Amino acid sequence: MKFLTKLFKRNSSWDLPKISIVIPCFNAEKEILATLKSIQDSHYQNVDVMVIDDGSEQRAEHFVQSFNDPRFRYFYKENEGPGLTRNFGIDNALGEYIFFLDSDDLIYPDALSNLMDYALAHQLDCVSGVTVRRDINTGVEGEWFRRLYQTKKVNLLVNRLALYDDTLTTNKLYRVEALKQHDIYFETGLYEDKLFTAKLYSKLDRIGLIDNRVYIWLVYGNQTSITTSKSLSNFQERMVAIEKLWQYIPEVRKAYQIAFYMNHDLLIYLREFVFYPQAVKDEIYETAKEFIQKHYHYVYPRLVPASFNRACLDALCEGDKDKFIYTADILSQVFQDEQKTKQRI
Known part of the structure; x- marks a missing residue:
């Protein structure tokens, strides 16, 4: 099967649906340079890049402006956490589709094209791909729940069981109107991804899964990522999220x-x-x-x-x-x- 995005490119990549890429940013002015560069290297050009500064002391605006890319938009708001910052992105997106990207991670050049190909071919509101966890110091890589992504397929609600293991929100392309229609938004607190994906899996009948690598999750160490912190407070926050998501399972x-x-x-x-x-x-x-x-x-x-x-x-x-x-x-x-x-x- 010929890829739809390649067919569109014969005329213009701008004929494809626009994707809003939402990047919450908090004191990550140095890391965001590589993140934005990975977007510029993307094969998919029709994007609306929203860098949303969540109350940083050191604002990232000049780093965003240094790319001189009219597709890049910068916002500054009071600190509310990554979940509510992504909600701001959903409500202010210019694109028909949306993709969440953390300010210290990367995407593969063909990630958005592969996700959009499958979304258009099967008329899907959400398509999910493979996440690679890469240690920033050693370069060692591991794939997140690769067993869920062995082949390209449409996962149906009636047989959705194992997919709940993938709690990531950053390896997925979403149709904005579907998120709004089903009231799929982030909530306050840590581990907001767990609750968001539980809502997503319980409310969408059809979700696409592709076997392509789409997202690079850079692991910097125990003190630089919420998901790798082992403190008591983070354990308690995780438990709050788990109790909330129970209603959607x-x-x-x-x-x-x-x-x-x-x-x-x-x-x-x-x-x-x-x-x-x-x-x-x-x-x-x-x-x-x-x-x-x-x-x-x-x-x-x-x-x-x-x-x-x-x-x-x-x-x-x-x-x-x-x-x-x-x-x-x-x-x-x-x-x-x-x-x-x-x-x-």
Whole structure:
């Protein structure tokens, strides 16, 4: 099949629908240069680039202006967080479609073309592609839930189960009117992506999945990204988001969601457990216990195969604090030892 965007390009790339690229920016004036350059290198030219400065102390306006690109628009607003900043982008987009890009990440040159090709070919309100996590220091790459993106296909609501694992909003092209029509907006707080994608998956009947790499998520380290921070406050914010998204998850998914919680949401904190003071360990236990016991009838232990992780789940179900903390400490120490070994190799 010939790609639609290539066919359009024979006349003019401007014949294609306009895509608004929304870039929330907060004190990221240096990183945003590479981000904007990746947009200029894009094969897809009909874009409306919205750099929305979310109350930065060091404004990025002069960096945006340095590109001298009439497609780039700069906004400055009071600090509200990335979610509400993206909402500002939805409400002020000039494009028929919208794409969210973080100010310290990149897109592949053919990303927007590949997403739009599939959206137009199948008349879709949303198309999602492969995200690559790249360590900025080592260059090591890994693909985010590649198993969901083995082939190009249209995912239907009636068989939507595994797709909930992909909680990213930045690897997707959306039709703006569909977001407005279904009231799919971001909410306040951290981990707003989890709730946004849960709404998206529960409200759109057809979502396109393509096997192309579209997004480069640059990992800078523990202190520069909300998603890699392991503090108690971030754990609590994550729990708030998880509780909110529960209403959007279909019943058939909820057993898997508990497993995802143990295998991902909670696990990233358990891996750091040996570094926490006792009070933080106690708080993590109490919060996780309340969540697991509240949704106990969805617990299916066989979905959590790892031995130490499974033992932690058993302890939460039993309400055994000593067992949980003892096992979590072992899990954490084993993980930290493995990381040290990898660094020496």
